[in-house]
């Protein structure tokens with residue numbers, strides 16, 4: 001599943017090719033995404049000038065001089081820029097034809113992604129209105145986590161993966177940041193101290209930034225290549241390492257289910 005770093009890498013890769021371009025045509029090859037793509041969307045987008053491609057949580061916002069697009073890559077989606085003669089693949093559901101002759105294609109085999117009209121201002125869209133702060137933006141720090149967590153019994157890992165608390169902290173990044181902060185994922189959110197939350201917030205930012213930097217390297221040429229992306233080859237410390245020795249102390253990494261997600265941790269380093 002594309003996580004925040006992959007979405008941000010996609011944004012950074014495509015933005016220079018979209019900003020200032022005019023949309024010639026939006027082609028709906030198959031509108032059956034997570035929510036049906038409104039049939040009048042192509043007519044509303046044709047001839048619009050693209051102002052930019054921004055991101056909110058894992059949504060991409062294509063802003064124009066008129067209606068924009070709200071895009072989500074779902075479980076298996078990717079966006080790819082290609083020349084028009086590039087053969088279409090199965091699951092290329094949507095094509096944005098630009099005035100430079102290139103196309104941006106939305107590829108999504110599992111169809112959990114979305115493409116919806118973006119209102120003005122974009123933040124008023126119901127999918128965006130209730131979201132918490134961006135982990136890499138202003139308004140997110142340890143004090144924010146501490147304040148929201150008082151009296152909460154939910155496991156701290158589920159708490160930091162709650163989109164109303166902070167957006168875009170997926171399973172990998174939550175697991176890694178909790179390890180680095182020395183906090184056990186199952187501890188009640190309300191039992192984590194202010195100092196621990198400050199360390200945790202710093203580590204959340206660091207692991208996401210590292211992944212984005214890494215993604216920029218890994219996907220340097222993704223715009224010309226197949227547009228696919230697996231998880232970034234990051235140095236993972238606990239995620240996916242259950243049973244293997246902790247890199248810090250050598251104890252076997254354990255795994256338990258929290259909020260129906262596998263949660264890896266070191267029983268000695270995380271308390």
Ligand SMILES: [Zn+2]
Pocket residue numbers: 246247248249250251266267268269270
């Ligand atoms: Zn350890």
